Amino acid sequence: MSRGFYVGRFQPYHNGHQSVLEQMACRVDEIVIGIGSAQISHTLANPFTAGERVLMLIRSLSSLKCPFYVIPLEDVQRNALWVAHVRAMTPPFDTVYSANPLVVQLFTEAGVDVRSPNMHERLTHSGTAIRQRMLDGKAWEHLVPPAVVDVIQEIHGVERLQQIAGSD
Numbered sequence: 001m002s003r004g005f006y007v008g009r010f011q012p013y014h015n016g017h018q019s020v021l022e023q024m025a026c027r028v029d030e031i032v033i034g035i036g037s038a039q040i041s042h043t044l045a046n047p048f049t050a051g052e053r054v055l056m057l058i059r060s061l062s063s064l065k066c067p068f069y070v071i072p073l074e075d076v077q078r079n080a081l082w083v084a085h086v087r088a089m090t091p092p093f094d095t096v097y098s099a100n101p102l103v104v105q106l107f108t109e110a111g112v113d114v115r116s117p118n119m120h121e122r123l124t125h126s127g128t129a130i131r132q133r134m135l136d137g138k139a140w141e142h143l144v145p146p147a148v149v150d151v152i153q154e155i156h157g158v159e160r161l162q163q164i165a166g167s168d
């Protein structure tokens, strides 16, 4: 049984993340997804709660060809302890998929096999670019799975982000 681990903040979950998970689904038996910085919400860079991000992921992955687990992970103050913290909170995994330099470094130092997933139209498909489009009143819906559009509408996510920007 092989299990792959993928972590992100998913603020919001977008088509780039979906393409990584679809690549992983062909390569491992099960996928463990960590929702990083789970304790942070209602900021410009992290507008959505961990629970809202759980909804985005689970609804978007309903037809993924591989069993998956979604685990919210709070940050810890010491990077040197983070891998142990992740391991304590997740089902066991053998491979990590990440392009985040710190994540790659910490897992490599811990002796874990780390792979870099192919980037999917990175210029447009980043959380930062999507949040900026929401703030600018530009179309963003085509950059995320349809289920994420539904969740963000349900929670009035664009209005929340605009209010946070207004009170900054």
Ligand SMILES: Nc1ncnc2c1ncn2[C@@H]1O[C@H](COP(=O)(O)OP(=O)(O)OP(=O)(O)O)[C@@H](O)[C@H]1O
Residues within 6 Å of the ligand: 007, 008, 009, 010, 011, 015, 016, 017, 019, 020, 045, 097, 098, 099, 100, 117, 118, 119, 120, 121, 122, 125, 126, 127, 128, 129
């Ligand atoms: N377009 C993409 N294609 C493939 N992988 C991506 C893409 N965007 C992000 N990732 C990867 O997904 C993981 C989680 O990234 P994250 O949740 O920070 O998304 P992000 O779009 O980079 O967000 P932000 O811009 O808010 O920092 C990282 O390993 C990141 O490299």
Ligand SMILES: NC(=O)c1ccc[n+]([C@@H]2O[C@H](COP(=O)(O)O)[C@@H](O)[C@H]2O)c1
Residues within 6 Å of the ligand: 007, 008, 009, 010, 035, 036, 037, 038, 074, 075, 076, 077, 078, 079, 082, 100, 102, 103, 106
């Ligand atoms: N010390 C820590 O808590 C620590 C270290 C490395 C990564 N992380 C988290 O892992 C996630 C990585 O995701 P991104 O690739 O989206 O940045 C982030 O939520 C980040 O905060 C946390």
